[in-house]
Amino acid sequence: MTDDVCVLLPTYDEAATVADVVTDFREHGFEDVLVIDGGSTDDTREHARDAGARVEVQSGSGKGQAIREAVREHVTANYVLMADADGTYRASDADAMLEPLRSGTAEHVIGDRFADMHEDAMTGLNRIGNRIFNGLFSIIHREDYGDILSGYRAFTVDSFRRLRLSSDGFGIETELAVECARHGVRTSVVPITYLPRPDGSNTNLHPVRDGGIILMAIYRQAKTSNPLFYFGSAGAVSGFAGAFIAAYVAYDWFVNGISHNVLALVAGVGIILGVQLLIFGVLSDLVVTLHGETLDRVEALEREFDPAEAADSRSGNADVPDDSEGQDRADPPEQ
Structure with missing residues (x-):
């Protein structure tokens, strides 16, 4: 059953891959595929529509703002399955991602890319940076989520609305992990496969700039967590x-x-x-x-x-005797 799931794909200039990603999810039975686009300058929106996705253009900019706006204004399903539209995640992992939500064991699920990461899927620098960020997160926030920067997530809409999110850019994954730890949102980690980006697909991630944003997000959130x-x-x-x-x-x-x-x-x-x-x-x-x-x-x-x-x-009706019985006791019988 997939009627209760909305597949959410934030995009920006993903024309080379978005159609294949949408098609992959739809072939796995997900009819409600929502593409929230950040003002792409290529044919991302057109390719997404042709593949059968619902397309919305976000009012602001940045991945974080796109996700918040999509869940708040465009999602009507109970569950959200969020992925990147760059072809690095597989729709075949979706059932495993959604199972903890449907069984009630979790409200938020993180896909662990390191469980099955293809050799060329991530540079050596990015691997080291991810390990450092995950270790730092575990020390500061006292939770081990395995892969806090994973873009493959599943969560209930209710749990998402309990979180206080403000990040606009790539810090949104870190902020989601921090808020889940802070608010006690039941979180599960599921092993997934992480694929290399297809040829012709360029990343929007800048390792130094976005790495600094992620590091500051982890440290800044520590003032209330640790x-x-x-x-x-x-x-x-x-x-x-x-x-x-x-x-x-x-x-x-x-x-x-x-x-x-x-x-x-x-x-x-x-x-x-x-x-x-x-x-x-x-x-x-x-x-x-x-x-x-x-x-x-x-x-x-x-x-x-x-x-x-x-x-x-609150209504004042607790332990109150029946009015008729009280009336019988108060009024003597007529002679």
Whole structure:
């Protein structure tokens, strides 16, 4: 059954591959294929329509904005299967991606490209960068999602709407992973096959620029997920820099008799700032931990509380005797 699934394909200048991708999903039984286009300058939209896709042009720019707009305004299905339109993902993996959603074991599914990655599918630099980002994410956010930068996702519309997403560009995959970890969205990782881009298809990814965006997205989100790491790492940099400058000042003073008053002041400020940031990180981490425990207790109470009883209590009808019985007891029988 695929009537409850919308295949979402964000595109920008994917004329060389989009028709094959749309056809692949439709041949696997997915009738609702939505292409959300970011203003392509080639024939992407025309090829997508000819292949049988629904095509919408996004009002803004960037992959993140396209996904948010598509789910908010153009998706009516319960489940979304999101993939790139560059021919690197296979529709034959779709059933495995959707199974955790339909079985109720997950609300968000990430396709792990490293489970079966073809040799030429990713450059060595990109492989190293992906491993670093995944390791850093696991340390900061205390979740191991295997491949947080994967563009092959499946999720329920309800779970997507619970997430606070603001990224417009390629940082959207990282932000999805961070928000799932932060909001406790049940997430599964499914092995998939990752193929090389077909000949004639050019990537829109810029490794250095987009790598920096992804790195900053992971680090920026740590201030609420892992404040000890966020403030502690900044404090460590400041403290070590101050200590290094202080060591140089002390050496020059004792060995050469040269004083560096300004550098000594800078060193002192750096060390003090580092200590303060570390203390602030410890306190913030304590607050986040207590907040999480409080939320867990509230959710436990909500699960124990009967919604029917809550409705009766709010309406003022709980444990109220029948009016007719009360009337019989209050009024003596007529003589």
